[in-house]
Amino acid sequence: MAKPISIYQLEGGPNQFFSPFCWAAKFAVAHKGFAIENIRWKFREADKIAFSNQGLVPVIVDGNKDGKWVNDSWAIAKYLEKTYPHRPSLFGEAAVLFVQKWFQTGGPLDVLDKILVLDEFNALTPDLQPWFRETREPMFGCTLEEYSVGEAGVPDFRKALEPMRQLLAEYPYLGGKDSPSYADDFVAGFFMMAYALSPVKLLEKDDVIHAWRERMMAAYGGIGKTAIGYPESL
Ligand SMILES: N[C@@H](CCC(=O)N[C@@H](CS)C(=O)NCC(=O)O)C(=O)O
Structure with a gap:
């Protein structure tokens, strides 16, 4: 076994x-x-x-x-x-790496980071908070507070997700198959970050991405659903 x-x-x-x-x-x-x-x-x-x-x-x-x-x-x-090639495949026909690059580079992650940065700071134990500030503020070129947009960033985040929304209007998963590919696993990881950190509602209920997130959180025995997070954000 x-x-x-x-x-x-x-x-x-x-x-x-x-x-x-x-x-x-x-x-x-x-x-x-x-x-x-x-x-x-x-x-x-x-x-x-x-x-x-x-x-x-x-x-x-x-x-x-x-x-x-x-x-x-x-x-x-x-x-x-x-x-483990004989176990369920991670890679569908879609360009899995392209999905990762799109999400992270000039895509939805830019604004998601700004929505969540103070939640991430507040999640840390007090001994780690000064380190977080000292390492992140030079990267951002401003204070965490100046970088943060909080809930006000949600419309821009939803807008940045448009290519994914259009894909999911045609296919149940980003890999174009009836079950998830690694592109789904990767993007779902960022929705899990938001779920773990913040009560902000990132998606409207009638958004196809909302239904996809539900499917991903329920996938693989529900490891996403049973994680600790903010149910009110869903
Ligand atoms: N390219 C890496 C990125 C990993 C990464 O940035 N991990 C963060 C946590 S989200 C980390 O370990 N940070 C430790 C640190 O900043 O000292 C991957 O895809 O695994």
Whole structure:
């Protein structure tokens, strides 16, 4: 019987898992039908993942392959697909990598980050908050408060999702199949970040993306639905 795959996953408050990349990896592992062992990881716990020679999560450790580790969500997806080709495929015909680039580069993530930045700051324990401010403010070129747009960013976020909305009007999932592809897992990871951090309603109920998010949260035994988050945001 297959052993679980462990995931080092960013934790904010207790059981508050808000890293979109960790969610993408977690959905991908579940997608391949493996049980998941969550290993909680907080910002700055570099020593815990030092074995991976870098400082970011997710990192997976595969108990089925002598504890092989892989870091980076995209590298993890490629590893899972290559190592377990006979399990449900992560990659559909759609350009999965293009979906990731679109979402992250000049796309919906730009505004989503600005909606959530103060929620992320507030989710952290007081000892981590000064570090978060000191590392993020130089990146943004302004204070967290100046960068934040909060709920006022929702119309722009919805607008930025238009290509995804048009695709989902024709297909149930972003990979163009009747079941999720890794493009779905990846984008759903960002909706899980929002769910974990904020009560803001990102989507209207009649939006096809709303129904897609419901399907993704219910997928793989409901690992999204049972996560700790803000149900009022859905
Ligand atoms: N390209 C990486 C990005 C991973 C990443 O940025 N992880 C964040 C959590 S969302 C992290 O580990 N941050 C630690 C830090 O900033 O020190 C991936 O796709 O896995």
